[in-house]
Amino acid sequence: TQSTWDFSGQEMGAHKPRGILCARKLHNKRRLNRWADKNYRKAHTGREFRWDPMGGASHASGICVGKVGFESKQPNSALRKGLRVLLKKNNKKVAVFVPKDGCLNFIDENDSVLISGLGRKGRTVGDIPGIRFKCVNVAGISLKALYLGKKQKKKGQLLIIFTDSNNHISLSLIHI
Numbered sequence: 001t002q003s004t005w006d007f008s009g010q011e012m013g014a015h016k017p018r019g020i021l022c023a024r025k026l027h028n029k030r031r032l033n034r035w036a037d038k039n040y041r042k043a044h045t046g047r048e049f050r051w052d053p054m055g056g057a058s059h060a061s062g063i064c065v066g067k068v069g070f071e072s073k074q075p076n077s078a079l080r081k082g083l084r085v086l087l088k089k090n091n092k093k094v095a096v097f098v099p100k101d102g103c104l105n106f107i108d109e110n111d112s113v114l115i116s117g118l119g120r121k122g123r124t125v126g127d128i129p130g131i132r133f134k135c136v137n138v139a140g141i142s143l144k145a146l147y148l149g150k151k152q153k154k155k156g157q158l159l160i161i162f163t164d165s166n167n168h169i170s171l172s173l174i175h176i
Helices: 023-036 038-044 143-148
Strands: 059-071 079-087 093-097 112-117 133-138 157-163 169-175
Touching (some): 023 038
Antiparallel strands (some): 079 093, 112 133
């Protein structure tokens, strides 16, 4: 026989407050217990602003300090091409991977570069040790467009000022 007090189809578990006036109690309990969830705690403590060089942002702009090669981890054997980048927002230096074959040739020292994450939410990827970021933009032009030959990097410009005997000023703009 089935009893009249069958709770098998109820939404909430046992030992939880029920009724019209229990919403505040349930809400507060849920708010406090969410902190036991590892992913919730990671997303809401604000810790990414302390350890992340990009300060929680998806992209960051910086200046190329130099080109470096990174040795890949075992069992692979290769030199992965990369950069040292000085970030503009907080003056931190980070190691950055340059994707695609030959893209390092498009980047010179003191170029402005845009970097983004490499793909594993702040962790290293594949056989590249300690590299968490990749270069996506050089001097305002996409690295992919440069690689495919759709765009060319802007060259520098040099402004030369001449004065003649009558103190007339003439300007000359030279593309380097």
